[in-house]
Structure formats: structure tokens, C-alpha cells
Amino acid sequence: MKSMLVFALFALACNFASAALVGANLPLGGAAGACPESDGENPVYLLDLKNRYVFYECSNGQPILMYCNDGLVFSPKNNTCDFPASRCGAFGPVGECPKEECDAPAFLRDAIDMSVMYMCVDGEAEERQCEEGLLFDPYREACFTEL
Known part of the structure; x- marks a missing residue:
């Protein structure tokens, strides 16, 4: 059976369908916390309450949904997406x-x-x-x- 590559819109790259769409197919729980009313010098990121493959970037007081690349999970300590085993x-x-x-x-x-x-x-x-x-x-x- 041939493996099919798909374009992962969130990663802006091609990958195998099983990896590229993991975070997009999981339910969301909403942002864990509230965004500050105004943007500061450093960006503010929030976890999703149910889906570790996504996170929220605060912009003008609003949480904007962001997706981690293929199989990575959001690490709030480092404000980056990382491999689960490294956590x-x-x-x-x-x-x-x-x-x-x-x-x-x-x-x-x-x-x-x-x-x-x-x-x-x-x-x-x-x-x-x-x-x-x-x-x-x-x-x-x-x-x-x-x-």
C-alpha cells in the first residue's frame, strides 16, 4: 500500500496524513487562563485545556488558536512546541x-x-x-x- 503525503496547513509542509492532522482532529477545551487586555513586550501563550497539540497566542486581549507541528505538544515553560518525551x-x-x-x-x-x-x-x-x-x-x- 502506498503512503500518501498531505499538505498540513498548520505546519505549512507535507507529511503523512496520520501525523499531519493529529492536533486538528482532536477536541478543543479552550484556553487555560485569560489573555491580558493589551499586548506587552513579550507574547503571552496559553495551554488548551484538552488538546496538547494546540495552544493560544494572545493578541489584543484575544486568544488566537495555534497548532504545533506534527506530533509535537505545547510546552508552556518554554513557550514552544516540543516532543512529548522531552517533557x-x-x-x-x-x-x-x-x-x-x-x-x-x-x-x-x-x-x-x-x-x-x-x-x-x-x-x-x-x-x-x-x-x-x-x-x-x-x-x-x-x-x-x-x-
Whole structure:
């Protein structure tokens, strides 16, 4: 079977369809926080509450949706998109939140309910629920219809 390349509008480049469209096909949760009313000297970036493949850049008090390139996730510590493995050590289905400071939140799946995840922030777990009918995949750090 031939692999097909597609143009990833958000990355302005060609890539395999499975990689190029990951962030665009996931549900959004909205910006984690509010933008300042006016732009400062340095840009302000906000996480999305559900989708780690996107982030928001504040412009004149409004959050503007931005997409990370193929398979990268937003790191609020560095205000850049980065590989998930370079962030923190809480990967895998079930575990404890890391105690060290991380570049971005780490995610864990609930031991019983696969539609529940925990977002680790500063060593503390915050429970999150996937939308109805979706299951959390800790390796892709997002909710999907199938794992």
C-alpha cells in the first residue's frame, strides 16, 4: 500500500496524513487562563485545556488558536512546541505524578475508567474527563474513539 503525503496547513509542509492532522482532529477545551487586555513586550501563550497539540497566542486581549507541528505538544515553560518525551516522566497508563518541575503537564490514565485522566501539575493530579464516547490514550496524551 502506498503512503500518501498531505499538505498540513498548520505546519505549512507535507507529511503523512496520520501525523499531519493529529492536533486538528482532536477536541478543543479552550484556553487555560485569560489573555491580558493589551499586548506587552513579550507574547503571552496559553495551554488548551484538552488538546496538547494546540495552544493560544494572545493578541489584543484575544486568544488566537495555534497548532504545533506534527506530533509535537505545547510546552508552556518554554513557550514552544516540543516532543512529548522531552517533557516529564509520568508516561504510561497508570502511575504517580512526577515531583520534579516539568516543562508542561504530564498525563496519567485512571486505573479503572479509561475515559478519566489525570493532569499532573506541580506534582499534583487534577482529574479530567474525556468527552462522552472517548477514551484517554496516555501515549498520545489525548482522548480518542479507539486506542
